[in-house]
Amino acid sequence: MCLSIPSKVVKIDPETNTATVDTMGVQRSAGLDLMEEGSVQIGDYVLLHIGFIMNKIDEEDALESLRVYKEILDVMDEQERRAAIEESENCPNGGV
Amino acid sequence: MGLELKNLYDDFRDADTIKAYAKIIAVDASKLSHPINIMEVCGGHTHTIMKYGILQLLPKNIKFVHGPGCPVCIMPKERIDHAYVLSQQPNVILVTLGDMIKVPGSNGSLQDARAKGADVRFVYSPLDCLKIAQENPDKTVIFFAIGFETTTPMTAALLDTVIRQEVKNILLHVNHVTVPEPMRALISDEACIIDAFLGPSHVSVISGSKIYEEFPRDWGKPVVVSGFEPVDVMHSISMIVKQFIENRCELEVEYKRAVTREGNLKAQAMMDKYFHKVDFRWRGLGDIPQSGMGLRSEYDRYNAEKIYDAVLPKEEINDHKLCICGDILKGKASPPQCSIFGTACKPTTPVGSCMVSSEGACSAYYKYGNLPLS
Ligand code: SF4
Numbered sequence: 390m391c392l393s394i395p396s397k398v399v400k401i402d403p404e405t406n407t408a409t410v411d412t413m414g415v416q417r418s419a420g421l422d423l424m425e426e427g428s429v430q431i432g433d434y435v436l437l438h439i440g441f442i443m444n445k446i447d448e449e450d451a452l453e454s455l456r457v458y459k460e461i462l463d464v465m466d467e468q469e470r471r472a473a474i475e476e477s478e479n480c481p482n483g484g485v
Numbered sequence: 486m487g488l489e490l491k492n493l494y495d496d497f498r499d500a501d502t503i504k505a506y507a508k509i510i511a512v513d514a515s516k517l518s519h520p521i522n523i524m525e526v527c528g529g530h531t532h533t534i535m536k537y538g539i540l541q542l543l544p545k546n547i548k549f550v551h552g553p554g555c556p557v558c559i560m561p562k563e564r565i566d567h568a569y570v571l572s573q574q575p576n577v578i579l580v581t582l583g584d585m586i587k588v589p590g591s592n593g594s595l596q597d598a599r600a601k602g603a604d605v606r607f608v609y610s611p612l613d614c615l616k617i618a619q620e621n622p623d624k625t626v627i628f629f630a631i632g633f634e635t636t637t638p639m640t641a642a643l644l645d646t647v648i649r650q651e652v653k654n655i656l657l658h659v660n661h662v663t664v665p666e667p668m669r670a671l672i673s674d675e676a677c678i679i680d681a682f683l684g685p686s687h688v689s690v691i692s693g694s695k696i697y698e699e700f701p702r703d704w705g706k707p708v709v710v711s712g713f714e715p716v717d718v719m720h721s722i723s724m725i726v727k728q729f730i731e732n733r734c735e736l737e738v739e740y741k742r743a744v745t746r747e748g749n750l751k752a753q754a755m756m757d758k759y760f761h762k763v764d765f766r767w768r769g770l771g772d773i774p775q776s777g778m779g780l781r782s783e784y785d786r787y788n789a790e791k792i793y794d795a796v797l798p799k800e801e802i803n804d805h806k807l808c809i810c811g812d813i814l815k816g817k818a819s820p821p822q823c824s825i826f827g828t829a830c831k832p833t834t835p836v837g838s839c840m841v842s843s844e845g846a847c848s849a850y851y852k853y854g855n856l857p858l859s
Pocket residue numbers: 807808809810813820823824825826827830831835836837838839840841847
């Protein structure tokens with residue numbers, strides 16, 4: 390299921406051109422190759438797709454989405470939650 | 486109406502909001518002069534529509550035609566055979582995404598190849614190939630790349646890194662496809678009954694809504710670009726119905742929180758640098774000119790299809806004669822009308838393209854066919 394949970398940028402590594410992003414408490418690395426240099430800053434909200442930052446989203450929109458997703462994820466157990474977050478940006482097939 | 490976009494953020498899955506939309510749609514639909522058939526292009530939407538029982542909430546004069554937007558479902562068997570054959574080559578690690586690994590080709594699926602000892606791996610991101618290549622310097626990692634405009638830039642970014650870091654042991658087998666060409670192919674068919682399109686979410690984030698401008702303008706088919714959530718889909722359906730009762734034919738974006746007209750220009754540039762348009766044969770739809778994205782010839786030395794040309798099978802494999810996926814994609818039939826739906830053809834033994842992945846129309850019907858809204 391493509392949830393598209395917004396992630397928050399917590400670190401940027403210009404060396405590898407990657408960012409560390411936090412998706413509802415789960416941290417991972419995401420490629421910056423598809424974003425203009427300097428356009429993504431720490432604290433920005435972004436959408437990911439198969440390991441890359443795909444675009445930025447407005448903070449207000451992001452916070453509202455996160456509130457909803459939190460309710461959904463609250464009813465899952467820890468393992469389900471982690472899996473849902475980690476797979477959230479993917480159409481199962483890297484799809485559409 | 487009382488329902489604003491703001492409310493959508495409050496609850497993308499809220500059953501009351503969905504039902505409220507169902508009422509609005511029912512009232513508006515009663516003013517329609519003829520029934521309308523909406524194609525959701527994206528398999529992700531097919532999934533949402535089936536999973537949340539959206540079809541059951543709609544009035545009888547609004548029907549859905551499930552589109553070709555699942556990159557696994559549309560992969561012709563001969564290309565799956567390519568992946569299988571590549572996985573059998575000495576010192577090769579074959580890497581791919583998603584359900585691709587489960588789809589049977591003529592000799593079996595990639596999963597079967599793995600069971601027989603081939604090194605086939607499934608990854609979440611093309612970037613994972615870099616790590617696999619580094620850990621296996623004496624092997625060749627072949628990335629079997631699939632997906633629409635959403636994923637093509639990510640494959641381009643992988644190749645970009647491979648070139649910059651001078652990685653010697655990664656090759657690509659490219660199977661990327663694009664959205665507007667099959668949409669055009671479907672509506673050019675006289676038998677096609679599609680009246681309007683629900684535009685994909687992620688593709689539009691990358692390509693921008695501009696890629697659909699021709700559909701209302703040149704083909705008289707409204708397009709509403711929709712988000713993934715059930716409330717997004719209901720909102721988008723309502724927008725489409727309103728266009729019909731108000732005699733409008735436009736491109737509208739419901740998924741404004743992520744989609745702009747221009748899309749992600751950097752990603753588009755990355756895609757153009759490494760790929761160019763090529764013809765592609767779609768499972769279920771056949772040959773569609775210029776509907777694929779192939780590697781530009783400058784990058785032949787990274788192209789597994791060129792390098793392994795001598796061992797790759799060339800003959801095309803036709804769809805099973807009982808399979809009616811082509812008609813399903815054109816809206817001429819729905820999955821239960823197939824004579825082998827749910828019997829010979831099931832998700833565990835898929836015969837046709839629409840059954841092979843969880844996003845395909847037949848598979849979604851099989852799984853969620855009669856589920857009411859919970
Ligand atoms: S049920 Fe199977 S064989 Fe029948 S149309 Fe669907 S995919 Fe094709």
